[in-house]
Amino acid sequence: MKKWLTRALIVVLIFVFGGAGAIAYALHRADERMNRRIDIPAYSVAIPTGPEALERGRYLYSTRGCADCHGADGAGRAFVDDGSVRIKGANISPGPGSVVAKYTPADWERTLRHGVKPDGRPVIVMPSEDYNRLTDADLGALVAYIQQLPPAKGGPAELVLPLPYRAMYGLGQIPDAATMIDHSRKPAAPVAEGVTVEHGAYVSAMCIGCHGEGLSGGKIPTGPPDWPPAPNLTPGQGSVLPRYADAAALMAMMRSGKRPDGTAIEVMPFDSFKHITDTDLAALHLYLKSLPPKPAGGR
Numbered sequence: 001m002k003k004w005l006t007r008a009l010i011v012v013l014i015f016v017f018g019g020a021g022a023i024a025y026a027l028h029r030a031d032e033r034m035n036r037r038i039d040i041p042a043y044s045v046a047i048p049t050g051p052e053a054l055e056r057g058r059y060l061y062s063t064r065g066c067a068d069c070h071g072a073d074g075a076g077r078a079f080v081d082d083g084s085v086r087i088k089g090a091n092i093s094p095g096p097g098s099v100v101a102k103y104t105p106a107d108w109e110r111t112l113r114h115g116v117k118p119d120g121r122p123v124i125v126m127p128s129e130d131y132n133r134l135t136d137a138d139l140g141a142l143v144a145y146i147q148q149l150p151p152a153k154g155g156p157a158e159l160v161l162p163l164p165y166r167a168m169y170g171l172g173q174i175p176d177a178a179t180m181i182d183h184s185r186k187p188a189a190p191v192a193e194g195v196t197v198e199h200g201a202y203v204s205a206m207c208i209g210c211h212g213e214g215l216s217g218g219k220i221p222t223g224p225p226d227w228p229p230a231p232n233l234t235p236g237q238g239s240v241l242p243r244y245a246d247a248a249a250l251m252a253m254m255r256s257g258k259r260p261d262g263t264a265i266e267v268m269p270f271d272s273f274k275h276i277t278d279t280d281l282a283a284l285h286l287y288l289k290s291l292p293p294k295p296a297g298g299r
Contacts, residue, residue: 023167030170037120038178042106043187045140047147053137057145060138063276064206065127066146068269075152084162087125091154092146099156100146108143113187115177124159124169125222128177133205135188175221177209195279200287203280207233210267212299215291220267227267229297233288238296247278247285254281 048054061067071077074093078086090099100108107118115128134142161169168174191202210220210230217230217238231240243260244250253259257270 023163026167026170027163028170030166033122033170033172033176034124035121038114038116038122038183039120040110040114040116040183043109044105045109045136045143047105047108047140047144048137049144053141054145054148056138057141057143059275059277060134060142061145063272063280064130064142065269065272066142068272069125071152073152074146074149075154076157078158085165086158086160088158090157091152093149093152093154094147095151096153097155105140105143109139112139112142114181114183122176122178124176125157126177127209129180130206130209132181132185133188133202133208135190135202137190139187177222180221193279195282195286197283197287197290199280200283200285200290203276203284204287214294214298215288216294216296216298218297218299223267230267232294232296234291234294235289236293236295239293241288244285247282250285251278251281 062072069077069079069089070092071089074091075095076089076091078088080087091097092100094101103111103118110116110118111123111126112128112131113134114132115123115126117123131139165174169176188202188205191198193199204215207215209222211217211233212230215233216236217232219229220227232238233240235241244253249260253265254270254273254276257268257274258264
């Protein structure tokens with residue numbers, strides 16, 4: 001009996017110390033990934049000053065998720081804070097504690113389009129896979145609007161994650177934006193605004209982070225494990241498009257955060273999406289209907 005107990009204890013100790021070693025390795029890899037350097041060539045965009053560009057920048061800021069993370073004033077806000085996880089956006093206004101005070105146009109482009117900070121490290125929480133498709137004009141307009149925000153007091157981003165999340169990030173199970181982006185992609189060509197498939201394709205870039213490159217949905221790579229999979233937006237198997245037979249139905253959902261049957265949709269930034277224009281949403285609906293059918297979950 002004593003020999004059996006001794007052997008059992010040895011097995012338990014192996015698992016305990018082996019597990020501790022695996023966790024330590026994963027956390028070490030997480031630190032390495034967070035501090036890795038990514039070489040993105042400088043690409044400067046023109047920052048306009050005219051009223052039309054500033055209005056376009058205001059629209060993009062309020063509809064593409066910027067205000068959700070950084071607040072309407074740009075001072076930064078905690079958009080996840082449930083006790084075990086706290087994620088707060090940085091101050092990007094011109095006020096005290098701003099993290100973008102010394103940003104050059106190339107720094108803005110690198111951060112927004114590529115998810116890479118000026119020093120080459122990845123931005124851990126940033127939907128740059130969506131912003132990667134912004135035209136030069138829209139990127140410049142967005143930056144112009146941010147730069148003219150009233151100065152607000154704030155500080156750097158805050159990222160407090162429980163050990164399992166950090167370990168999963170270290171092991172590559174949770175990607176950052178810089179991992180998912182094709183950094184060789186050329187800037188998008190301008191498209192005339194209107195209810196067209198072409199303009200809808202441009203608007204659909206805001207859906208890529210959750211619904212995937214092909215918009216067929218599936219598990220959201222950067223989301224918590226308890227998030228539901230993103231639905232299929234193509235006309236293929238498991239599509240949600242039949243619920244939205246016309247653009248008006250899609251608009252109603254984006255404005256209310258509810259499906260046509262009245263049930264609430266849990267994971268979507270409706271505080272931003274409810275401000276999207278009818279033209280953008282009608283074009284988006286037209287584009288989604290034109291997509292080749294894909295099975296749900298293919299992303």
